[in-house]
Amino acid sequence: MWRWLMLVGILAVTGGSCGAEEGTAAGILSRGTSAATPWFVVEGKEPGPLVVISGGVHGDEPAGARAAEQVRHWKIQKGRLLVLPRANVTALAAGKRKIPGENRDLNRSFPKAGEQGMAEGTIAESIWEWLQAQRPDWVIDLHEGYDFHGRQPASVGSSIIEAGGSEVEAMVPLMLEAVNAEIVDPQRKFQHLHPPVNGSLARAAAAHLGCHAMILETTTRDQALSLRVRQHRTMLKVLLEELGMLATDAPDYPRPREGAFAVALFDDAGASGSGPQQVEATLSKVQGAEVWRVGGDDVRDGALAGFDLVVFPGGSASRQAEALGEGGREKVRTFVREGGGYAGICAGAYLAATNYSWSLGISNHRTFCEMREVPGQGEKSMWYRGPSSTVEMELTEEGRKMMGNISGELGVRYHNGPIMSPAGESDLPEFRVLARFRSEVSHYAVQEGTMEGTPAILATECGRGRVVCISPHPESTPEWRPMMARSLSWAGRQDG
Numbered sequence: 132m133w134r135w136l137m138l139v140g141i142l143a144v145t146g147g148s149c150g151a152e153e154g155t156a157a158g159i160l161s162r163g164t165s166a167a168t169p170w171f172v173v174e175g176k177e178p179g180p181l182v183v184i185s186g187g188v189h190g191d192e193p194a195g196a197r198a199a200e201q202v203r204h205w206k207i208q209k210g211r212l213l214v215l216p217r218a219n220v221t222a223l224a225a226g227k228r229k230i231p232g233e234n235r236d237l238n239r240s241f242p243k244a245g246e247q248g249m250a251e252g253t254i255a256e257s258i259w260e261w262l263q264a265q266r267p268d269w270v271i272d273l274h275e276g277y278d279f280h281g282r283q284p285a286s287v288g289s290s291i292i293e294a295g296g297s298e299v300e301a302m303v304p305l306m307l308e309a310v311n312a313e314i315v316d317p318q319r320k321f322q323h324l325h326p327p328v329n330g331s332l333a334r335a336a337a338a339h340l341g342c343h344a345m346i347l348e349t350t351t352r353d354q355a356l357s358l359r360v361r362q363h364r365t366m367l368k369v370l371l372e373e374l375g376m377l378a379t380d381a382p383d384y385p386r387p388r389e390g391a392f393a394v395a396l397f398d399d400a401g402a403s404g405s406g407p408q409q410v411e412a413t414l415s416k417v418q419g420a421e422v423w424r425v426g427g428d429d430v431r432d433g434a435l436a437g438f439d440l441v442v443f444p445g446g447s448a449s450r451q452a453e454a455l456g457e458g459g460r461e462k463v464r465t466f467v468r469e470g471g472g473y474a475g476i477c478a479g480a481y482l483a484a485t486n487y488s489w490s491l492g493i494s495n496h497r498t499f500c501e502m503r504e505v506p507g508q509g510e511k512s513m514w515y516r517g518p519s520s521t522v523e524m525e526l527t528e529e530g531r532k533m534m535g536n537i538s539g540e541l542g543v544r545y546h547n548g549p550i551m552s553p554a555g556e557s558d559l560p561e562f563r564v565l566a567r568f569r570s571e572v573s574h575y576a577v578q579e580g581t582m583e584g585t586p587a588i589l590a591t592e593c594g595r596g597r598v599v600c601i602s603p604h605p606e607s608t609p610e611w612r613p614m615m616a617r618s619l620s621w622a623g624r625q626d627g
């Protein structure tokens with residue numbers, strides 16, 4: 132019994148990504164405290180500049196932390212890259228700007244320019260001590276503003292704020308040109324600002340350590356996290372290319388850690404509010420899972436090549452298809468045919484179907500969505516069944532084998548998920564049913580009797596890839612997340 136408990140304890144510690152990361156980290160700042168956070172080194176073969184990239188100084192600005200986490204997987208040919216992805220881990224966990232319990236803004240806590248002061252607070256002290264010991268040439272701190280500076284000058288969102296002389300001043304326009312090339316709206320374009328606020332890490336690095344320093348600011352407002360992360364990557368790529376550290380043909384979307392269960396989660400247009408977070412919560416307990424968000428541009432650039440599974444969450448399938456474009460949709464099809472996994476939840480299950488001009492046609496099902504005459508209301512599309520509600524679902528024998536031995540009817544959230552039936556396409560295998568609806572919701576009388584008994588969850592193959600389509604939202608209910616995670620693991624071939 133004791134041995135078993137110890138084993139569980141060890142698995143719990145090493146199961147999360149932090150445990151796995153500590154093995155590859157070059158060091159830990161604030162070791163032994165709740166603020167403990169790893170930093171990483173990427174070495175080039177030849178001598179060159181030392182560049183420090185930090186993210187997550189403000190806990191409510193997740194794009195910087197995620198971009199830094201990706202950039203630490205880049206391969207450089209010259210110099211050294213030091214990456215501190217999550218400078219302020221407790222604030223990131225809380226999703227708050229300030230350090231929880233201290234009411235202190237970490238990016239106002241570094242030694243002020245023109246003063247002989249010290250860093251204030253234990254987290255700033257440990258970061259500053261580390262930075263002083265490294266003596267970097269460049270310090271790039273990744274942040275996010277709440278609005279576009281080009282539209283709302285009170286915010287520094289979508290800007291590069293620099294300090295540290297003519298070399299850094301000359302670098303900024305090159306980075307701006309690259310990131311702005313993908314932005315259509317003039318008000319959303321990145322701007323060149325100077326200097327960083329006093330007390331910030333970048334300002335302190337320029338003033339006290341003589342570094343070339345920048346704050347890169349994306350904008351949280353109305354923009355998918357994957358786009359903001361992409362913008363950070365785009366700017367960093369130009370910097371490292373210009374410094375001769377990164378080969379110009381280096382892919383900017385690297386594969387997550389070797390051996391990880393690498394999951395790409397679509398969060399672009401058509402992915403609804405909390406859907407991506409709930410998928411992340413579902414996968415957070417899966418050992419070795421690393422979830423990186425992707426948008427349409429990333430998919431078109433070939434980002435999926437490094438992943439085991441792509442997940443399309445709830446929202447609007449037609450908008451997701453539009454964000455992918457025909458080029459992106461073909462990338463998804465090719466990814467699956469060549470062995471990648473696909474999980475579609477609600478909208479994602481519509482997207483996988485065969486019966487729309489924009490659907491992927493990777494699962495041999497069609498959806499009940501045609502126009503029907505509703506007495507007194509005219510022609511109505513049958514996909515709409517009303518607001519979010521709870522329906523009953525029951526796993527089949529095959530579903531219990533894959534997703535856990537749960538018998539009886541389970542209440543799951545349902546919000547206009549597809550009513551799926553065989554499409555009879557000759558070039559696709561027939562799907563297997565993992566769960567069936569045992570009750571139904573309807574908005575129009577003509578929908579009555581069309582849902583109960585139909586597949587709630589189905590599994591199939593397309594080429595060498597596995598596909599799972601889930602009509603309701605088990606990921607919304609914490610109790611059903613382990614079951615849901617097993618279906619995602621199956622699609623991503625994590626079942627041995």
Ligand SMILES: [Zn+2]
Pocket residue numbers: 188189192238274275
């Ligand atoms: Zn910030």
